[in-house]
Amino acid sequence: MPVEVYIDDIFVGYVDDPKIFVERFKEIRRKGIIPKFVNIYYDEETKSVKIYTHKGRILRPLIVVKDGKPLLTEEHIEKLKKGELKWSDLEEMGIIEWVDPAEEENLYVALSPEELTPEHTHMEISSIVIFGVLTSLVPFSNHNQSARLNRGMRTQKQAHAVYSLNFWSRFDSDISIMYYPQEPLVRTFSHEIFKKEDVIGQNVIVAVLTQEGYEMEDAIILNKASIDRGLFRSVYFRPYEIEELKYPGGLQDEITIPEPDVAQYKGREKYKHLEDDGIIYLEAEVKDGDVLVGKVSPPRFIGVTSETFTTGLIKKDTSLTVRSEEKGIVDSIIITEGGDGNKLIKIRLRDLRIPELGDKFSVRHGQKGVVGMIVEESDMPWTTSGLKPDVIFSPFGIPSRKTVGYILEALGGKVGALVGKIIDGTPWFGEKEWDLRRELLRLGFREDGTETMYNPFTGDEFKVKIFVGSIYYLRLKYMAANKLHARARGPVTLLTRQPTEGKAKEGGLRLGEMENEVLAAHGASLLLRERFSSDDTIIHVCEVCGAMAVEDNIRNRIYCPICGETDKIAKIKTSYAFSLFLKELISLGIWPKLKVKYKFED
Ligand SMILES: [Zn+2]
Incomplete structure (x- = not known):
């Protein structure tokens, strides 16, 4: 039966045997007669062959496999290394081809040479390409559960880091810059590509143990001495802006120190940082409610209230103030012109953020938690060499999450820190667990990464060996100071x-x-x-028919709109939301009746 053929979803004709047609098409494309970025796909469900040539498709390269053997051989790889072959040569030879998501539907792709069977049509260039950019930065990620990888990938986007080298001259909102970001000790192959983007945390010494219960529910305990030395210290930026607007009729705002006779004057204290031009000075320390830029606006004529009639047309204070429950130091001021030619002032506040209780931290494996306690250095457990950890993490966080990559990173970080080298944590191709263990043994440590530790409160040796290692920790943007x-x-x-x-x-x-x-x-x-009485109100109800009574303030009387009753009207205290609900029912044409009864009657 003939099958329909479409090019870019436009019908062009029929073919008798779609499978042979697709096969022939690909052969010709591999020879270079058809452009390499044209893809073909046989849709068994709709019985149609679809050819795509348009832009906007995401293509990826795959190694062609024939009879269970990849066309790319050791010989080719040797030549590539010597520079005798190029990528484009492999494309021309039909060894590598580009496929789009549609063509992929017809393929059977192997991850590695070991799993190749005669049914396979293609093989990945490297198994690491199944990860996205951020996931590929997670070391030993092939040992983790996929759900954890997803989470770990997302936490990397929330880390404090240096997001842009020109951050001093930018006015981005809700930004945290880390003071001393470090490159990870345990890295993947992708780190070499994304170098500057992958400097998002600090390498810390972690001990996996329980201490007084402050690390329960994924919380971590921080060493106060480490924090005092600058661990995870960062600065938070918040931009503000205000415009001197012009109104019809020649009226306009005025940036100045408001006089006490303007409406909504905030009190002399709030304006104390302003200079003569009505703008705050640099490096001023401000807290919530303080005025950054003083501004008075002309009275508005539309919607004048009785208040303005009695007090006369006075100007209104519309100053720019620090947001509620925030503080900071004026870091930068820009005076410029807005889009409509109005005077525009931008101010950036900076606030030092030292880690405190409730701040969120994470590793790259999706193990995130808040600071449960900050402990004096003297109260931290120590190892036989006198080492005190920066972070204490609960062992209960690991078995249920199955993040084996976390343990391997700690092991790798320990070796890396002791030897002074970078550990390759590339999934599938990185350092092997046994090599790390052997290296630790050679360095005079227990091969499983555990150490003898001492209880800081009694001086006794812990009965179990404690796992100690170095892990790359990230400080996430969720801080207690922003949530209070x-x-x-x-x-x-x-x-x-x-x-x-x-x-x-x-x-x-x-x-x-x-x-x-x-x-x-x-x-x-x-x-x-x-x-539950935040919106208490009093409503009047007709005791005769149960309808809501009408309050006529002009004639000073209360009556029932249904039966006209004026005497038997009950005053009831209820929530305003309930009376609103009754009114909404009335607007729908429904007559809600309230049966009222005296509280102390039977
Ligand atoms: Zn009534």
Whole structure:
């Protein structure tokens, strides 16, 4: 039965035997008669042959396999090494070909020469190419579970590092720069390619043991002396900007120190850092609410309130202030012109971030956790050589996660640190576990990486040997200082009259169902009532028909809109969200009735 043929999804004709057609097509392409970036694919489901030539397809090179043997031989590899052969020669000889995702559907690709069978059509150039850029940077990743690799890959994107060498002159938001980033001791082949991009952490000494329980649930214990020496220290940048706007009618904003008679004046204290031009000076130490740039705006004529009628048309303070619960030092100020020719001022705050409780750390294997405790050096366990670890990590974090790569990296890092060499952790091709063990033994250590350690509180030797190694740790961008938030009273949303949500909006802290039950179980009924009455309101209900009564403030009377009752009206305290719900029902044409009863009646 003839099969349809499409070129770039446009029907061009029929072929009788699609499999032979595709085979012939590929042969001709390998000879160079058809361009190498044209791909062909036989779709068995729709019974059609599809040829793709257009741009935007992702192509990758594969080694062609015939009768279970790769066309690339040792001879070719020797010639490549000597420079007698080039990549383009291999393409011309039909040894390597480019396939797109569609053509891949018809192929059977082997990862390595060992697993080749006569059914295979292609072989990967290297098994490492099954990883993406970031995953290939994880050492010994072929020993890890794939889900962990995914996580480890993502944590690398969140690490504090030097993201760009010109960061001093950039105004990017939410940026952390690490003070002393190091290159990893245990690296993969990809590190040589991405060198500058792969400097995202520090090599630390890790002891895998439990200590007082502060490392539970993946938390880590940090050595305070290490932090004092600058371990994981970083700086946080936050940009601010303000524009001097022009309004219709010749009115415009003015950047200046606001006078006390403007509306929404913040108090003299808040403007103390401003210079005569209304802009803060460099290196000023500021905290939340402090004014960075003073600005007054003309009164707005649209939507004038009764307030402006009584006080006259006064100017409004619209100064730029430091965000709530943030602090910093003025690091850089730029005065320039915005897109509309308005005066534009950009200010960058810098804040030193020393590791503290709750900051998030991770290794490249997806083992992430927060700082559970920072311990004085005198309270850290030590080895026979007097070494005290920088980080204590819980052994319970390893068996369930099956990150064998973590242990191998620690072992490799230990050898690397002792010998003073870089350890190759390239998946499949890196240093072998047994070589690392032998090297450790040669250096006078136990081959499995464990050491005798002493309890800092009693001086006793631990009954078990403790695994100690060097691992590349990353400090992630999630810091406790950015998450801290509390509120007593604050803004509410207009529609529901309930507290706003989120730290940026000075929002309330959610007390959910489970917290509710905790309070109920403790019998803390008054606290519970207070917590859930943030939007309390009083509504009037007709006792005769149960409808919500109307409050007429102009004629000063309350009446039922359904039956006209004016006497038997009950005042009920309820949440505003509930009365809003009733009003929404009414707007749908539904008549919600409330049956009211006196509290102390039977
Ligand atoms: Zn009524």
